[in-house]
Amino acid sequence: MSSGLRIADDLELPIDMVTEPIGILANRGRGKSYSTHVLVEEIHGADVPVVVLDVKGDWWGLRSSADGQADGLPFYIFGGDHADLPLEPTAGELLADLVVDERVSVVLDLSHMSKTKARAFTVAFAERLYHRNRDPLFVVVDEADVLIPQRATAETARLLGAMEDIAKRGRGRGIGMAVVTQRPQEVAKSVLDLMDTLLLLGVTGPRSLKSISEWISGHVDEDTTAHEVMATLPSLPVGTAWVWSPMQGLLQRVAVRRIRTFDSHATPKPGQKRVAPGARAALDLQALGERITATVEKAKADDPKHLHRRIAELERDLAAERSKPAPAPTVERVEVHVVPDETLEVFSGLAGQLLEQLATIDGRLTAAARVPTPLPSRPRPAADRAPTTRRRARPAGGSDTRGGPTPAAGQGAPSGDVRLRAGAHRMVEALGRMAPLRLTKSQWGTVAKLKTSGGTWSTYLSDIRRAGLIDETAAGYTLTDAGFDYLGGRPEPMTAAELQDHYRGILRSGAVSMLDALIEAYPDPLTRDELGEAVGLATSGGTFSTYLSDLVRNGLAERQDGAVVATTVLMHGADQ
Structure with a gap:
């Protein structure tokens, strides 16, 4: 060496x-x-x-x-x-x-x-x-x-x-x-x-x-x-x-x-032809083929799908052998075709071994599987905190037992027993993780992964208002104290990186490319031409305008003197 x-x-x-x-x-x-x-x-x-x-x-x-x-x-x-x-x-x-x-x-x-x-x-x-x-x-x-x-x-x-x-x-x-x-x-x-x-x-x-x-x-x-x-x-x-x-x-x-x-990296100059070598190092491709075959067989032996197929084949063979009828007797001779006990034991043993291997492999795959949570937050102190949580009843008007203000008129009062469906719970959690920022309706819907134009959103919003969990003004939405109580306290704020990754996972790929270009340029804005060049799109086309509208509508970008810049909420998350 x-x-x-x-x-x-x-x-x-x-x-x-x-x-x-x-x-x-x-x-x-x-x-x-x-x-x-x-x-x-x-x-x-x-x-x-x-x-x-x-x-x-x-x-x-x-x-x-x-x-x-x-x-x-x-x-x-x-x-x-x-x-x-x-x-x-x-x-x-x-x-x-x-x-x-x-x-x-x-x-x-x-x-x-x-x-x-x-x-x-x-x-x-x-x-x-x-x-x-x-x-x-x-x-x-x-x-x-x-x-x-x-x-x-x-x-x-x-x-x-x-x-x-x-x-x-x-x-x-x-x-x-x-x-x-x-x-x-x-x-x-x-x-x-x-x-x-x-x-x-x-x-x-x-x-x-x-x-x-x-x-x-x-x-x-x-x-x-x-x-x-x-x-x-x-x-x-x-x-x-x-x-x-x-x-x-x-x-x-x-x-x-x-x-x-x-x-072989050289680029031929004008008038020249690419030169090809006349000799190459000899390799034993047959031996390599045998190695590849062995690798394939080893992979198949560890493949649950392959084991499933092999077990099915063995079980069909075993059933076919057991179901074969005995031949009709003759005057001279009676023959009965019977599968020897040794053969049955061999088939049964093979099937049992394969089933054991399959169970082991499937168990490992199951143990390895993980499903990421889209909007993680701190664990709640009590197992029954959501979706059903017992609440203190607040007195009508004035302040609650801790001296905080009650929800404004029309926002509802908290019930003694808050029951929210999963989608409504996700809406509350989204506001909690973005607090103390107020979210617009579009931002809220995007973070909560819900369409704001459907009847489902209106139903969930009515439930949340009735429970007195949100504080809404012309500037947007955030949670009331009762809303944080419902979540079991204030969850971890959503970081900028977490928010950016979240949007990357739900926006269309072209909008994601624009998003990344604006993030890279921040705090400087990009002109439309610069942004179009960064993502490889003509600014005069409808596709460019559609992707840019996605970002502006969701509060991720804003127009600034003819240019576009990433918003502070995107670049700083809830930490501002």
Whole structure:
């Protein structure tokens, strides 16, 4: 095993960095993929398996020498134009099992998949890898803005969680990773901020430079050196990188060494044809196929659905054997076909074993299942607090026994025994968690996950008013003291992050993209053109106006001198 990772003639990184998160950031054509290629060669040379998640389909050159005339590295290529074996969108867990069990290096070429399918494959692969791996392993996430997007949606939330687990806790499971992108501002900050080391090549975009500056300010004190590094990034020559690792006490400008395998990332210049290598490292695909078959069989053995089918087959066979009629007797000879006791015992034993396995697996799955609560609050002190709670009766008019004011006229008086249906209870809880803020009707309905235009809302609102639980003014709704009594006290206030995540889960994806753009820009407003550019929509279209209306109607954004800005309630929650 190599003693270090020599990425330049004058720089050898510690071998321990194979289990750390590394960010590789640069504009297109400035040496980003080339530098990552060098790092992969070094890590593979240290006998550590490498997995490349390849969105563009240009990592196949690892299999050939730099001049294309000899063998390269023994990477198995799944999917894409240069595949050894096909890559199915549903094979994420299978490929993770293969990598963990066989310790092979692979390129997972996702270029033939849609973004949706590529992300579905990646989330299954990443979750399984994190769950099972324990030995050193390095994962390259190329074009990370596709697989680790900054603007989270309901579809990508699980994927981001898997990537955050690898970046934050992967070291303890032997997993290092490289996050490679030309658009760092489009990569989830929750992952990019976790990078222990950055390789910074030529960067010119103001938003990209801002993301890098934010990483620097979060890892080192602002000083003259940091400003000098930032000032040089736009003019760095191709292939020149700043390697910055605060944990290692390292900041060095280097010329990345030349790669030893084929440069399949190079873009042909006008008049040139892409050169294809004439030789590739030979691999035993038959042996790999046998390993994959064994992996599949092992997965099937642990699959409850497969066990259900096998048990059903055994039970049908057993029933068929038992129901066979004895043949009609003849004068010469009487034959009765009977299933031997030994056969019946074998069938019964197999069925019993499979039933026991199924019960064990189903039990584990049930124990693992969790259903998140949409609006968590502090536990109530008494088990009978909701939906039925005994209440002190207040005297008519004046104040209650604690001296607080009674509800205003028309708002109802609290009954001695408050009984609310589940939907009405959710409405009360929503106001409690947002207190002391007053919610508009639309905001209240969105937080409580109820439509305010239907008869159900009116019915629930009448029940709550009659119980004297709400205080309503022209500014909006909040709870009375009786309302907080009904909840068993004041619940934990809803944080900004909790409120933002809540809206991300219920708004349409286009509105969520707008929401994230406004959150990122806050406290600065965005013009309509800037907002349209951020979410990739024409501002003259009806779709843009619909999504923006969703945000304004729900009190998440407000128009300000021809621009749009996130509201304070969205950015600060109940803590204002």
